[in-house]
Amino acid sequence: LGCSYSGYLAVTGSAGPGISLKAEAIGWASMAEIPLIICNIQRGGPSTGLPTNVEQSDLHQAIFGSHGDSPRVVLAAASVEDCFYIAIEAARIARKYSTPVFILSDTSLATRIEAFDEPDLSKLMVDPKPDLTPRQTFKPYPIDQITQHVPPGTRILDGKYPLLAGLEHDEMGHPTGSPKLHMAMTAKRRNKLRKLAEEIPVPEVYGDQEGDTLLVGWGSTYGPIHDAAKMAREQGEKIGSLHLRHIHPLPNGLEKIWPKFKRIVTVEMNDQGLYGFGQLATILRARYCEQKIESVTKTDGLTFRVKEILDGVFKGRPFARNIPRDGTATVHTDTGAENVKSLRDVVPQGVG
Template sequence: MSTATASAPSSSDSKKTLRNAVIRFAGNSQDGIQSIGGFLARLAGRTAQEVMTYMTIPATISGGPSIFQVHLGSGEVLTAGDEADVLVAFYQHSYDGHFNALRQGGICLYDSAEVKEIKHEKGVFHIGIPFTAATVEAIGGSAKDRGKNMFVLGLIVSVFNLDKEKLVGIISRQFGKKDESVLRNALLAFDAGYAYQIGDIEKFALAPGEADSGHRISTDGNQMLSLGLLAAGVRYGAAYPITPWSSIMETLRSELPKYGGIFVQAEDELAAVSMAIGEAFAGHLSMTGSSGPGLSLKMEALGYASMAELPLIVVNVQRGGPSTGLPTSVEQSDLMQAIYGSHGDTPRFVLAPKDVEDCFYIALEAGRIARKYSSPVIILSDQALSSRIEAFEEPDLDKHWVEPTLDQTPRDADWKPYPLDKTTQHAPPGTKMAGGKYPHISGLEHDEWGHPSGNAKMHQQMTNKRRQKLLDAAAEFPAPEVHGDATGDALIIAWGSAWGPAKEACDRLRSEGHKVSAANIRHLHPLPNKLDGVLAGFKNVVCVEMNDFGAYGHGQLAMLLRAKYADPKIKSVCKTDGLAFRVREIVTGVEKHLAAGQA
């Protein structure tokens, strides 16, 4: 919001038009700042605006300091914003903790009853407003703690000249099913904030949205993963709750019965994955999910699914580790676990969505692969994707919907469940075998009929067969698209939620004259065969990922790429502070590698 200045003109001046605005709400988790941030994000989806959100919440049940940041834009929005244009501080600790997140010359709206000590740096324009007192005046003292967030929402809508009518509709739908007094008080507080005379502050208006016309939606990654799993034909699943996975489980528990399916909350992670394996054995595309700690507990059973060659989708919404680590923070440290976590050679597929919209399509891809190769597929989402809200075109369900059918067509006399010369296609129990010989399934090594076998030659052949699935898929997967030129000094490689900041960092570096491009990898294991042709055009390849350099000086994806291509030009930019990448962190990291290459 570069038009805002420390000496902002009065509100009587004409509104200035902005293409982007980053607003950070800072308070406590009980203040409802996530709710009002969500309202703004959903409004963006209904006004052809682009949006990306970011939030932090305390890991303790008792709550504590929390933020919700909203980046609104008329054009493409790739990150939640490195700096805030506007800080809304509910308390002194909110102000003290997030003042440095404000850009030079930004605006700070603060609760004048709570914030007493003001900083006079960065040319910030401060405006004290009695959030709580004004809310009490509007709706009464009994609702003061439940209404000040809506009062603040009204302020923001007024300052940025947002579509009040559409937002009131969103609020009404949100609270419409509650007691009538809840909606009435929410709108009273909202209207009071909207009408509040702020004084000497410039009013702004976001430029008209440039998104394609059509039916747009605003939602988070967990919701889109849930919808994608439904569209992919998943009708059965089981899991155990854990942050930040749980909302997927809750959605599937409510939605699957509407499609003739069922989702079971199991007593623990091992029971959950075992139930999901049983559903896959019964002939269905099933799923389970968790976060990193839960995936660890599922590993032995996932080895069974690989040995039995059953179609199973496993969602891992990654968070900070190790152990229980940082339950509400982001990290991408589970890649090696996803690929190699189980004992023995247990081939399985690993995919990662690049943004909230892609969460839907990655679920479709996981379903396709699981069915085609009769194999477990792990989806690596992460905490940032799970909770952030983006706006995009609603998927065409008529085009993508998979209606599952239980394939119990009779098998020919020469049919085998584990043929050495082709891909396994599981036959559910009850399928008629023309030859009268029925398959056996277990976690033991087996022959082509599934009967236990300790034969050395058979074990090698079966190992080769299971590996071949990955090799066949690697030849099938498309090469990642390159953002920028096909050749240059550096290619930024990203996966998961790191893609948005990496893409924007690429654009910034290019604007500064650097010959830099960027690419996102969705198929993490196996890597696409055509990837080598992409990497060949660049002097440096810089992997951007939220995990540690480790003992060998490289992030997890970078280690895989270096192992595959034995190329020292593959380097890393890593971080493990529990926060999403800022664009400037990636720019600085890439510039260091470019400078080192020129030394």
């Protein structure tokens, strides 16, 4: 936080437990509107959980993980190459909107090697040096504008220097207990994310642009979901897939895609929760009030196989069961938690 306030953009990383320990500081960054990038390399949880296995169970933590209303941006990388480009995008958003930005990755991406074309750094990189240009006057928290801090040491010619704290504040950063001002500042912090949503491009739909089923994913499930949609289309299914990189705020325009499909199925590596929906599905159902959104989830610590996705989406369809599999022969029929009745039903990691 101190590094970012000094005029340099700070980047820090951890897994879910480390993020939990820093939740109060993340709330402070939201209140003070400090640009900051936080990388969460997700693995199985909670607590120490499955420290070397993959999971996507920190989405709600990234969006809501602090006390009070503390808006922040949440992005999710889809591949190793995307980890590079999404970091650049996170830096742009953090600086432009003076906000904490989460980048969600996971064990699958963090331990994977992929080759991609070498980026042209001369076109991508920006000068990170702080701007110490003197200002005649300066208000860091104008009600009607997006906050932009100046680095400490910048000369303010009228002699009125702003304050920075985790307390609610006025336009100069001075602490206030005014109910009306707190409401106005809360709306200001919220509305800048709404403005960001207006500039986020709507993700493309792969495959059929309308039909029976739309698969929706985020993070490292990109490859298996893409291949599952491709294979299902080859079998005559009217199916498309859509992958979200911007999860909070969601891009405007998704509401025009949902009506084109009879089913919308999120594919996620997290638990179905008390109400039967994965974490992304819960967000989408709350945002769009769309009852046809459902989810296929799992928490075995392993990445999705194409067969698992097709079996989950098209239960009982023969083509999903006829996909050839390489490796160890299947020794179980269902790893769903509800089907484990005794220790003998638990399948060792990596088997099947």
